[in-house]
Amino acid sequence: MRVRAVTALACAIAIASGSSTRAAELKPATIAAFDRYQRAAEAAIAADIETPDHFLRVFQRDPKSRRNAEEQLRRGNVAIARLQVTDGGKRVEIPDGLLHHWVGTIFIPGAKIDDVVAFMQDYDHYQVVFKSAIPQSRLIDRDGRRIHFSFRFSLKRIITVNMNTESIADYVQMSPERVVASIRSIRIQEVADAGTPQERERPVGRGGGYLWRFNTYWRFLEGDGGTYLECESVSLTRNIPLGLGWLIGPFVTSIPRDLLTSTLQATRRALTGDAGALKAEPQAGQRGDGPRASFASASSTSTVF
Numbered sequence: 143m144r145v146r147a148v149t150a151l152a153c154a155i156a157i158a159s160g161s162s163t164r165a166a167e168l169k170p171a172t173i174a175a176f177d178r179y180q181r182a183a184e185a186a187i188a189a190d191i192e193t194p195d196h197f198l199r200v201f202q203r204d205p206k207s208r209r210n211a212e213e214q215l216r217r218g219n220v221a222i223a224r225l226q227v228t229d230g231g232k233r234v235e236i237p238d239g240l241l242h243h244w245v246g247t248i249f250i251p252g253a254k255i256d257d258v259v260a261f262m263q264d265y266d267h268y269q270v271v272f273k274s275a276i277p278q279s280r281l282i283d284r285d286g287r288r289i290h291f292s293f294r295f296s297l298k299r300i301i302t303v304n305m306n307t308e309s310i311a312d313y314v315q316m317s318p319e320r321v322v323a324s325i326r327s328i329r330i331q332e333v334a335d336a337g338t339p340q341e342r343e344r345p346v347g348r349g350g351g352y353l354w355r356f357n358t359y360w361r362f363l364e365g366d367g368g369t370y371l372e373c374e375s376v377s378l379t380r381n382i383p384l385g386l387g388w389l390i391g392p393f394v395t396s397i398p399r400d401l402l403t404s405t406l407q408a409t410r411r412a413l414t415g416d417a418g419a420l421k422a423e424p425q426a427g428q429r430g431d432g433p434r435a436s437f438a439s440a441s442s443t444s445t446v447f
Contacts, residue, residue, distance in 0.1 A: 172236060180355075182234065220247065222399065227243070248370075249366070249370050250370075250413050252368055279293050287314065305333060321361075323362075330355070356398070358373050379398075
């Protein structure tokens with residue numbers, strides 16, 4: 143067991159450094175397949191948001207599952223599920239990469255939708271509210287509903303991986319109580335030797351491959367004495383090298399889910415006036431027929447319902 147732990151640490155460090163044969167490279171075929179999946183996912187999202195009964199994924203369940211979801215949300219938990227869409231009824235295969243499609247929902251009691259949207263658009267402040275996962279944030283440009291911003295993500299497990307990113311956000315108010323937003327990454331680069339005089343960005347698509355694409359789709363719904371905030375994330379990472387699934391698998395697959403969960407939890411804490419909101423360390427009613435998914439609360443315990 144000790145030998146295995148030492149081997150795990152050595153492999154993780156080698157992969158993070160991007161200098162070993164285990165380093166990953168983003169290939170054109172991988173990008174093309176991800177783009178195809180993204181188009182299918184966005185088509186499904188567009189259909190949902192135009193249908194009031196389908197506006198929130200979390201309530202696209204049978205009555206019992208909906209009641210369980212409402213109970214978890216009222217307790218302050220994140221309801222989270224893995225999703226998958228198809229393109230023309232066919233599964234989209236991602237060569238030399240892994241696709242991660244998650245949806246998470248949280249309820250913010252007492253919050254008005256305008257306040258939640260304003261909070262989410264305050265990108266300069268993310269480095270305070272989400273400081274462990276996002277130690278640097280900056281609004282680059284704003285033109286009407288289009289917002290260009292940059293983040294540095296810092297992801298800590300056995301190793302620490304830092305990434306500089308740029309994204310474009312587009313917000314649309316569909317009605318006084320409904321807002322949607324799409325946020326698409328336009329640049330993700332791993333940072334070597336972060337915080338040192340030797341700090342440098344690796345070329346796009348080179349390095350550990352822990353996050354190549356990260357697009358999120360947000361739904362804001364005011365009702366029931368507060369505002370529901372739901373985020374659907376579609377992201378792309380490296381695949382798992384043969385024989386290292388036990389080591390790299392948990393790290394790679396946890397990144398999109400942990401970013402989603404920690405963002406929703408910290409947002410609720412900040413908007414409900416939790417005194418610890420700015421110090422928190424992120425942990426790495428409608429009905430219809432939604433995609434097959436198993437929702438669970440993301441808190442100190444996980445409850446499937």
